[in-house]
Amino acid sequence: MPELPEVESLRSLLDNSVVGRTIVGGRIGKKPLRRHVTRDFIADVKGHRIERIARRAKYLLIELSGGLVIVAHLGMSGSLTHRDGNAGSFGLDPAHDHAEFALDDGSRLVFNDPRRFGILRLMARERLSTLKELEALGPEPLGAEFSADYLAGKAHGRKVAVKNLLMDQRIVAGIGNIYASEILFRAGVRPTRRSGRVTRAEIERIARAVPAVLGEAIEGRGTTFRNYLDSRGEPGRFASKLLVYDREGEPCVQCSTPLRKVVVGQRASFYCAKCQR
Ligand SMILES: [Zn+2]
Numbered sequence: 001m002p003e004l005p006e007v008e009s010l011r012s013l014l015d016n017s018v019v020g021r022t023i024v025g026g027r028i029g030k031k032p033l034r035r036h037v038t039r040d041f042i043a044d045v046k047g048h049r050i051e052r053i054a055r056r057a058k059y060l061l062i063e064l065s066g067g068l069v070i071v072a073h074l075g076m077s078g079s080l081t082h083r084d085g086n087a088g089s090f091g092l093d094p095a096h097d098h099a100e101f102a103l104d105d106g107s108r109l110v111f112n113d114p115r116r117f118g119i120l121r122l123m124a125r126e127r128l129s130t131l132k133e134l135e136a137l138g139p140e141p142l143g144a145e146f147s148a149d150y151l152a153g154k155a156h157g158r159k160v161a162v163k164n165l166l167m168d169q170r171i172v173a174g175i176g177n178i179y180a181s182e183i184l185f186r187a188g189v190r191p192t193r194r195s196g197r198v199t200r201a202e203i204e205r206i207a208r209a210v211p212a213v214l215g216e217a218i219e220g221r222g223t224t225f226r227n228y229l230d231s232r233g234e235p236g237r238f239a240s241k242l243l244v245y246d247r248e249g250e251p252c253v254q255c256s257t258p259l260r261k262v263v264v265g266q267r268a269s270f271y272c273a274k275c276q277r
Pocket of ligand 1: 252
């Protein structure tokens with residue numbers, strides 16, 4: 001599943017490649033996505049210029065002229081690729097191209113989603129803050145609002161495992177399963193620790209590890225996922241830098257102890273029993 005670094009990498013690529021282009025047409029596939037895409041979607045965006053590509057948590061916000069915004073979520077398996085006139089389908093099955101926007105330079109912006117858990121929604125930009133999915137989200141992990149003080153406040157007195165606290169989108173928006181394991185390894189804290197028992201020094205290490213890990217992942221354009229490709233159709237390169245995720249039994253990079261796997265909140269979590277307390 002694409003996580004925040006993948007979506008941010010995609011945002012930045014699209015921000016460089018499609019801003020300034022005008023949507024001249026397109027088509028919406030017949031099969032529904034997670035949310036029904038309105039039939040007049042294309043007619044409504046036609047003639048509008050793409051002004052900016054923004055992001056909130058894992059939602060891409062394609063801001064259009066006339067005060068409109070396309071809210072896109074890649075779901076489990078979605079990708080949004082920018083294809084010029086000659087480009088093929090980047091190895092993606094064209095049967096899963098569920099939405100396509102034709103741009104004025106002959107290129108296309110294509111939303112492909114085999115499992116159809118994605119969201120594509122058009123709304124007035126001024127109504128964005130009323131969108132239920134965005135309303136409940138906590139602060140951005142790379143923003144100034146997220147700090148050790150903030151995290152300490154949220155962890156205080158809580159029995160929930162610290163990994164689940166980090167993955168709670170109401171507390172901080174956009175940290176998923178893979179990066180939560182990586183962040184806790186970096187901070188030296190076991191994923192199963194009760195949030196309320198995590199010390200102030202550990203909270204500070206976690207709060208530092210969050211932007212460090214996500215920032216490095218964004219540099220590497222995210223991790224390679226089964227169906228994740230960036231807007232140029234290229235896979236991310238961060239997978240080789242994952243230190244614990246999906247490495248059960250492999251030696252810890254710091255101490256060589258075989259890494260362990262534990263299920264926390266129904267999600268596989270990976271840690272080093274020696275380096276993480
Ligand atoms: Zn270790």
